[in-house]
Amino acid sequence: xxxxxxxxxxxxxxxxxxxxxxxxxxxxxxxxxxxxxxxxxxxxxxxxxxxxxxxxxxxx
Amino acid sequence: xxxxxxxxxxxxxxxxxxxxxxxxxxxxxxxxxxxxxxxxxxxxxxxxxxxxxxxxxxxxxxxxxxxxxxxxxxxxxxxxxxxxxxxxxxxxxxxxxxxxxxxxxxxxxxxxxxxxxxxxxxxxxxxxxxxxxxxxxxxxxxxxxxxxxxxxxxxxxxxxxxxxxxxxxxxxxxxxxxxxxxxxxxxxxxxxxxxxxxxxxxxxxxxxxxxxxxxxxxxxxxxxxxxxxxxxxxxxxxxxxxxxxxxxxxxxxxxxxxxxxxxxxxxxxxxxxxxxxxxxxxxxxxxxxxxxxxxxxxxxxxxxxxxxxxxxxxxxxxxxxxxxxxxxxxxxxxxxxxxxxxxxxxxxxxxxxxxxxxxxxxxxxxxxxxxxxxxxxxxxxxxxxxxxxxxxxxxxxxxxxxxxxxxxxxxxxxxxxxxxxxxxxxxxxxxxxxxxxxxxxxxxxxxxxxxxxxxxxxxxxxxxxxxxxxxxxxxxxxxxxxxxxxxxxxxxxxxxxxxxxxxxxxxxxxxxxxxxxxxxxx
Numbered sequence: 001x002x003x004x005x006x007x008x009x010x011x012x013x014x015x016x017x018x019x020x021x022x023x024x025x026x027x028x029x030x031x032x033x034x035x036x037x038x039x040x041x042x043x044x045x046x047x048x049x050x051x052x053x054x055x056x057x058x059x060x
Numbered sequence: 061x062x063x064x065x066x067x068x069x070x071x072x073x074x075x076x077x078x079x080x081x082x083x084x085x086x087x088x089x090x091x092x093x094x095x096x097x098x099x100x101x102x103x104x105x106x107x108x109x110x111x112x113x114x115x116x117x118x119x120x121x122x123x124x125x126x127x128x129x130x131x132x133x134x135x136x137x138x139x140x141x142x143x144x145x146x147x148x149x150x151x152x153x154x155x156x157x158x159x160x161x162x163x164x165x166x167x168x169x170x171x172x173x174x175x176x177x178x179x180x181x182x183x184x185x186x187x188x189x190x191x192x193x194x195x196x197x198x199x200x201x202x203x204x205x206x207x208x209x210x211x212x213x214x215x216x217x218x219x220x221x222x223x224x225x226x227x228x229x230x231x232x233x234x235x236x237x238x239x240x241x242x243x244x245x246x247x248x249x250x251x252x253x254x255x256x257x258x259x260x261x262x263x264x265x266x267x268x269x270x271x272x273x274x275x276x277x278x279x280x281x282x283x284x285x286x287x288x289x290x291x292x293x294x295x296x297x298x299x300x301x302x303x304x305x306x307x308x309x310x311x312x313x314x315x316x317x318x319x320x321x322x323x324x325x326x327x328x329x330x331x332x333x334x335x336x337x338x339x340x341x342x343x344x345x346x347x348x349x350x351x352x353x354x355x356x357x358x359x360x361x362x363x364x365x366x367x368x369x370x371x372x373x374x375x376x377x378x379x380x381x382x383x384x385x386x387x388x389x390x391x392x393x394x395x396x397x398x399x400x401x402x403x404x405x406x407x408x409x410x411x412x413x414x415x416x417x418x419x420x421x422x423x424x425x426x427x428x429x430x431x432x433x434x435x436x437x438x439x440x441x442x443x444x445x446x447x448x449x450x451x452x453x454x455x456x457x458x459x460x461x462x463x464x465x466x467x468x469x470x471x472x473x474x475x476x477x478x479x480x481x482x483x484x485x486x487x488x489x490x491x492x493x494x495x496x497x498x499x500x501x502x503x504x505x506x507x508x509x510x511x512x513x514x515x516x517x518x519x520x521x522x523x524x525x526x527x528x529x530x531x532x533x534x535x536x537x538x539x540x541x542x543x544x545x546x547x548x549x550x551x552x553x554x555x556x557x558x559x560x561x562x563x564x565x566x567x568x569x570x571x572x573x574x575x576x577x578x579x580x581x582x
Contacts (some may be wrong), residue, residue: 040131
């Protein structure tokens with residue numbers, strides 16, 4: 001019983017480690033190759049499209 | 061001159077592209093890259109936690125044109141950490157990360173209060189709108205009030221993030237016939253209001269008579285719109301000859317009037333205990349800044365350039381001891397600076413010249429200070445906007461100090477960033493520059509010539525005359541503050557490049573930075 005529990009715990013730990021390593025791996029690639037900024041810079045024209053459509057009370 | 065070798069700090073120009081962003085981030089060695097990565101992750105997490113998870117903030121993202129610039133926050137951090145390693149990288153992050161958190165909270169509060177977005181009417185009853193050009197020291201005794209500056213969020217910070225952030229608003233202001241030869245900062249603020257792109261917040265507002273023709277013009281436009289929106293506005297008229305003794309009583313009375321106005325419109329009462337608590341923190345920040353500047357007078361400066369400038373602008377002008385977290389950052393920065401100083405560490409590969417940077421600096425190119433250091437080995441020891449009041453204010457709650465405190469708040473308000481140098485007579489702008497040159501043992505002055513700033517342009521000849529007399533290298537750098545269409549970033553850099561090559565007969569420390577393709581860059 002104790003052996004089984006130990007095995008399950010190890011499995012869980014291994015999963016956790018894999019998740020953390022995977023998260024760090026993916027986010028580090030995003031960080032190093034500046035993928036976050038490349039994505040947000042592609043979003044800018046989309047946002048500008050919305051800004052141009054906003055109804056405004058433009059006056060001095 | 062001093063030299064050091066640091067991992068991967070050659071050829072920093074290779075990260076630049078012709079587009080908006082860099083091709084990749086720097087490899088700083090294992091420990092420093094891991095540290096920078098962890099701070100990048102932390103900043104994204106913080107922005108998501110404070111701003112992005114709330115639907116009202118997403119709504120604001122699609123409503124306000126200036127919000128699009130906040131997509132570039134991580135890139136701003138990258139620009140200011142360029143080439144930094146070890147303690148200096150950590151100092152930069154200690155500053156940048158807390159500023160990012162503070163601005164994220166500002167945005168969140170703005171949209172919570174904004175009648176168009178969150179429209180939290182109860183919260184709005186405690187919000188006082190503060191002019192971007194006003195010191196927030198008048199709020200030090202109001203713990204229950206939330207002072208918000210919509211100009212800081214909508215124009216001042218976006219230009220630090222994206223060089224083209226203010227162009228739309230400058231054009232709008234000029235389309236409506238406002239003068240085009242004034243400072244683009246207040247002009248953009250006026251354009252923002254004309255374009256109906258300012259959040260509607262606050263139960264009342266404080267405007268400050270600021271430093272130039274453009275500001276007075278812009279404030280008039282903003283005042284008119286605030287009146288239309290039903291927001292009562294008080295004019296805090298601060299004397300410009302702030303070093304004269306005979307204006308201090310008038311300045312103190314202006315503070316009393318502003319406090320009475322805020323009490324009347326918010327129902328809150330001035331809290332002396334809270335004021336003196338904040339005053340202690342203001343003094344702590346002042347002592348920390350003085351300590352960093354003392355280091356900068358030696359051969360091993362540690363906190364200078366944009367590290368000093370951006371942090372001082374936030375801590376001195378906006379925080380005013382109201383946020384304890386900033387004192388923690390002060391402590392951290394001092395500890396890191398002391399550690400690096402003891403080891404005689406250099407911030408860049410090579411130090412060749414010691415410079416004082418004077419004049420009103422270009423906001424679309426704030427990271428110019430980092431560039432000066434990395435490209436030409438010029439240490440920007442301090443800058444005009446960082447040379448603010450170093451006076452220790454009364455911090456014990458006594459009857460005499462309560463009277464003195466009003467004068468201290470007035471003094472801080474008079475000595476707002478920029479106002480304390482561009483106004484107050486030639487002594488504060490001209491004479492003290494040469495005193496700082498001696499104190500900091502500088503051999504060079506980089507003089508920003510903000511083309512639309514009449515206050516400074518009038519002194520051009522006097523600066524040149526004195527520099528010749530003292531044998532100091534004076535390098536003029538023209539710019540137009542918020543408008544890179546007038547002088548581009550490369551146009552700014554070329555003025556240094558040609559001086560260094562033709563007058564100084566020097567080759568750059570990092571030639572890859574001499575000409576950069578960042579015309580379209582954020």
